[in-house]
Amino acid sequence: MPTPKRTAVVTGGAGYIGSHCVAELRRAGWETVVVDNLVHGHRKAVTGGAFAEGDVGDKRFMESVFSRWKTDVVFHFAGFAYVGESVKDPAKYYRNNVAGGLGLLSAMTKAGVKSLVFSSTCAVYGVPSQIPIPETHPTNPINPYGMTKLMFERIMADFGSAHGLRYVILRYFNAAGADLSGTLGEDHDPETHLIPLAIDSAIKPDSELTIYGTDYPTPDGTCVRDYIHVNDLVEAHLLAADYLASGGASDIFNLGNGAGRSVREIVETVGRVAGKPVRFREGARREGDPPRLIGSSSKAETILGWKPKLTSLDEMISSALRWRIEHPEGYGE
Numbered sequence: 001m002p003t004p005k006r007t008a009v010v011t012g013g014a015g016y017i018g019s020h021c022v023a024e025l026r027r028a029g030w031e032t033v034v035v036d037n038l039v040h041g042h043r044k045a046v047t048g049g050a051f052a053e054g055d056v057g058d059k060r061f062m063e064s065v066f067s068r069w070k071t072d073v074v075f076h077f078a079g080f081a082y083v084g085e086s087v088k089d090p091a092k093y094y095r096n097n098v099a100g101g102l103g104l105l106s107a108m109t110k111a112g113v114k115s116l117v118f119s120s121t122c123a124v125y126g127v128p129s130q131i132p133i134p135e136t137h138p139t140n141p142i143n144p145y146g147m148t149k150l151m152f153e154r155i156m157a158d159f160g161s162a163h164g165l166r167y168v169i170l171r172y173f174n175a176a177g178a179d180l181s182g183t184l185g186e187d188h189d190p191e192t193h194l195i196p197l198a199i200d201s202a203i204k205p206d207s208e209l210t211i212y213g214t215d216y217p218t219p220d221g222t223c224v225r226d227y228i229h230v231n232d233l234v235e236a237h238l239l240a241a242d243y244l245a246s247g248g249a250s251d252i253f254n255l256g257n258g259a260g261r262s263v264r265e266i267v268e269t270v271g272r273v274a275g276k277p278v279r280f281r282e283g284a285r286r287e288g289d290p291p292r293l294i295g296s297s298s299k300a301e302t303i304l305g306w307k308p309k310l311t312s313l314d315e316m317i318s319s320a321l322r323w324r325i326e327h328p329e330g331y332g333e
């Protein structure tokens with residue numbers, strides 16, 4: 001008899017990383033149910049499976065999702081992720097990322113769904129005192145966005161004690177690139193991520209990138225970040241689901257490449273890969289940007305068996321560039 005397919009509910013599955021995760025889950029034979037309110041997501045980014053339009057904070061709606069689909073695991077990508085906006089409007093972030101997540105957790109508890117993989121962030125660490133950053137590094141977020149993610153991590157632990165929830169927290173560094181099929185990519189509005197902005201500044205005549213800060217204590221004076229290809233990132237989610245299914249205890253894992261890339265290095269690489277220079281100007285530092293963020297992912301490699309494959313910056317940029325050239329208006333919705 002064939003093994004029954006596992007079913008995943010993917011919140012935020014119409015967004016950038018969530019849509020890539022859905023595609024990967026389907027390639028691996030999962031049934032998928034995307035839950036997204038399309039505040040930032042795109043219906044066209046959901047390339048297969050079921051789609052339930054609604055808000056994760058709406059407990060009744062989430063209960064209806066879990067009563068309709070017998071769910072093995074929830075991947076929780078839904079949330080707001082603009083650091084600057086979180087500073088200006090913290091209530092929006094606490095409401096969605098913390099209170100909204102409570103609706104999801106309560107509905108999961110009621111339905112007896114006990115496995116959760118959560119999209120957290122390296123922003124929970126704040127300004128690091130150690131590079132590369134291990135999971136044991138103290139957490140001290142310097143903006144409301146990072147704090148909402150840390151609070152939700154804590155809430156999950158409490159649901160673990162009270163209701164037997166088992167979870168994997170994945171603290172991403174900087175997601176980059178696009179699915180190698182060419183059908184999915186990054187389409188944020190507004191876009192704040194460096195690689196798509198640099199690509200637009202190379203290929204669109206009206207775009208110009210601003211480099212925020214050129215006097216950091218780094219080799220070329222610009223901020224250094226750890227970029228991880230989105231396909232490698234989502235691969236870790238499937239491994240996390242397997243880990244939970246085989247009885248693994250709740251745990252936290254960093255996901256990065258362990259390699260630091262400066263803003264100037266990204267600008268130069270985008271220009272070279274695109275065959276056109278990136279137009280940019282140099283601006284002042286932005287508040288709350290740590291000079292260097294590089295993660296240690298050795299725990300994910302050891303325990304989850306995760307090994308990033310698309311580690312070259314050229315690969316990340318060329319996949320993002322291809323999608324951007326073929327989809328100049330993004331998903332167009």
Ligand SMILES: NC(=O)c1ccc[n+]([C@@H]2O[C@H](COP(=O)([O-])OP(=O)(O)OC[C@H]3O[C@@H](n4cnc5c(N)ncnc54)[C@H](O)[C@@H]3O)[C@@H](O)[C@H]2O)c1
Binds near residue numbers: 011017042057079120
């Ligand atoms: N992109 C990165 O580099 C990065 C880094 C660290 C962490 N993360 C986290 O990963 C997750 C996904 O990031 P992304 O870049 O794909 O973001 P995204 O904005 O592209 O996707 C988020 C999706 O969630 C949906 N959503 C938001 N609030 C919702 C709600 N209350 N109910 C239902 N749907 C809701 C949006 O419509 C969107 O489709 C986020 O939680 C983010 O904090 C991203």
